[in-house]
Amino acid sequence: MRDERAPAALDGAVDLRRVFDASPTAYLVLDHDLVVVEVNAAYVGLVGRGREELVGRPLFEAFPPDPATVDEQGRHPLQLALERVRDTGRSQVVPLAKYDVDVPGGGRAERFWSLTLVALPGHDGGPGLVLERVEDVTAYVAERRARGRDTGGEAPLPEHVEALEADLYVRLQELVAAQEARDVAARRVAGLGEVALRLTSAESVQDLERIVLAQGPQVLGAAGGALFTRDEVGGWRVSAAALGEHVQDRYQHLPFDSPLAGPWVARTGRRLLLPTRASGVAFHPSMAAAYADTQRDAWAILPLTVRDACVGALAVSWVEERTFDADELELLDSLAAQCAQALDRLMALQAEREAAAVAARTSETLQRSLLSDPPQPAGLEVAVRYVPAAQATQVGGDWYDVFVQRSGETVVVIGDVVGHDIEAAAAMGQLRAMLRGIAVTTPASPAELVRAVDRAIDTLELPTVATGLVARVERVPGEPDGDDRVVRWSNAGHLPPLVAHPDGSVTQLAGERTNLLLGINPEAERDEWTAELAAGSVLFLYTDGLVERRGESVPLGIEALRTRLAASAGAPLEELCDDVLGAMLPPHPEDDVAVVAIRVHRAGDPALADRAPASPVAEERTRTPRDAGDPGPAGPGADRRTLRVPAVPQSAHTSRHWVVGVAREHGAGDPTLALAKLLTSEVVTNAVKYGLVRELVAVTVTCAAGSITVSVQDDNPHAPVVKHARREDTGGRGMELVERFAEAWGTDGSAAGKGVWFRLRLDRPTVHDPGPAPAS
Secondary structure, three states: OOOOOOOOOOOOOOOOOHHHHHHHEEEEEOOOOOOOEEEEHHHHHHHHOOHHHOOOOOOOHOOOOOHHHHHOOOOOOHHHHHHHHHHOOOOOEEEEEEEEEEOOOEEOOOOEEEEEEEEEEOOOOOEEEEEEEEHHHHHHHHHHHHHHHOOOOOOHHHHHHHHHHHHHHHHHHHHHHHHHHHHHHHHHHHHHHHHHHHHHHOOOHHHHHHHHHHHHHEEEOOOOOOEEOOOOOOEEEEEEEHHOOOHHHHEEEEEEOOOHHHHHHHHOOOOEEOOHHHHHHHHOHHHHHHHHHHHHOOOEEEEEEEEEEEEEEEEEOOOOOOOOOHHHHHHHHHHHHHHHHHHHHHHHHHHHHHHHHHHHHHHHHHHHHOOOOOOOOEEEEEEEEEEEEOOOHOOOOOEEEEEEEEEEEEEEEEEEOOOOHHHHHHHHHHHHHHHHHHHHHHHOOOHHHHHHHHHHHHOOOOOOEEEEEEEEEEOOOOOOOOOOOEEEEEOOOOOOOOOEEOOEEEOOOOOOOOOOOOOOOEEEEEEOEEEEEEEEEEEEEOOOOHHHOOOOOOHHHHHHHHHHHHHHOOOHHHHHHHHHHHHHOOOOOOEEEEEEEEEEEOOOOOHHHHHOOOOOOEEEEEOOOOOOOOOOOOOOOOOEEEEEOOOOHHHHHHHHHHHHHHHHOOOOOOOHHHHHHHHHHHHHHHHHHOOOOOOOOEEEEEOOOOEEOOOOOOOOOOOOOOOOOOOOOOOOOOOHHHHOOOOHHHHEEOOEEEEEEEEOOOOOOOOOOOOOEEOO
């Protein structure tokens, strides 16, 4: 709170001209050539000359020296002193200078002066102006002479002058020392202001450490320092690199109850001053080693306190022992207060970021667990992609689904829920589940499905608005054995699908009019359209993140997609999806993207011939104590089952549903079921892609002691590598997800291959990321 008795702050800049003119001390300013450029009123009064007589004239022309006092080049010692100050930039005090001046009517008067000469550097840092502070001490000299005569006659001039100079010098030294102290204090206050300004731009605790420890001790004239903050793993994190690498290595982490001075202050919130080594060792004997390591003999340790809570400590050190005066302690407390406020802000910011990251990971994990691998119906090939946005806050709304109705027709759905957060991901899951439930239990057409979902949103009062497109790929009526297909679709405000035809052309599937989004009007009219899909065609569905760019129109984006799709239409379907995403997406997508591509194949197409069935070959089941090499939990009555599946991508779908079924038999909760499904899919996919499997992949589930362990055996003896994929990467997250979400995981290797396993608690309360799991 502002002290009302204190003078109000100046509204504008200080008027230095007024300060100069109003000063009671005489000043004049000289340029590089010792020409007078300015004098103040006190100087005019002192020398008895008008300003117009002085400004613009060389100093020694306005005040010519006594010819007897100049050197061979005609230069007075005062001129030499002024030139030296100008050229070196170093100020000089002239305690006593005899410089006679002309008097009106002719003649010269003896005068004595005390001078302070100050260099004022130019804007480029080079020589600039010289400020001369002038005091007339003639009366003082006369008084001293009179005292000399009163005490026994006039002393010889040199001794008298020497004594006088000594006395004046002492007086001036006291003044200079006081001025220097004020200057040091001003520089320190200004330095702390700069530290405070830089702290406002700090974005992490590491930034704060660099700013405070690099600049703070320097401002205080200290020899380095250290910062103690809470470590997320417990104890104190110490930043002391400024004291040497060996100090940082030895003290980088200290226990919470460490007896050393820094942790003690951080725990108690009390300031501690250790001006000598003896005081430090008396505080605690363990400080002796700290003194030896740092080679600093004086320490001031300040608590970092915000709202009566201590969040750490700041230690400042000096090489030699010292005493701390009140001004210095005030500056130390000010630096600690600035550091504490910045640290509090950064800790809050870090907590917000971590919470956002957890929410984003949960959202993405939920979304990925719902966006399952598609079926591969007869005569069709299906490929899907999901790419999250680069910014974690933008993940959550895009979705797709592909499934087969009881009639044998393939239904493909794509949509985008309004919003980008875990609520959008949850809403997406609700829409997907409702639409699936209606579609697999009724022969509803696409328009009927859209209408039913819209009404369900209204009936259940779900606060959801979404785009959605439902399409069904059907056989041509009257041609049950033909290769061609018909696509029937209904569009609720979504972008139009594209079809790449066998002749290389690409067309849009756009109806005659646009229907409303889902969640706005349950009685909105829903149209349905049909188009032919000749054998060899590719039906391509996508969300707006693929074609929408800041500053560009969506039609331009769709046109670019048409061009790219035409260029890649002849490629294998998986490669086509990768080509399109690689060409259309920037390095850091601003929105998430979902894609579904369906190719209509001709009978006998090699792509269909190479597609092996994904049905399991056999299931083995035992209930027995764990074998010595089994990674599952120990204990009698363990339920162990093994499923052997072909080494094809579709086996991930088969395996994960089998694992979920086993887990459900043992009472697993929804979080465990969701993670078991996700992680099994990732591990089996890794085995198919990289496991060098010659025939079958073995998936083993062991349930006992309240947990489920899934092990996947392949023929590659090399352990999997955990890669930390970037957000824009479309793959490479398999083992990273296992590491993040499993309670434990590991490998059991041999010359013939390896087993990769992970373990989950059956009663896991949440799918939230618990941090990296211990690996063995």
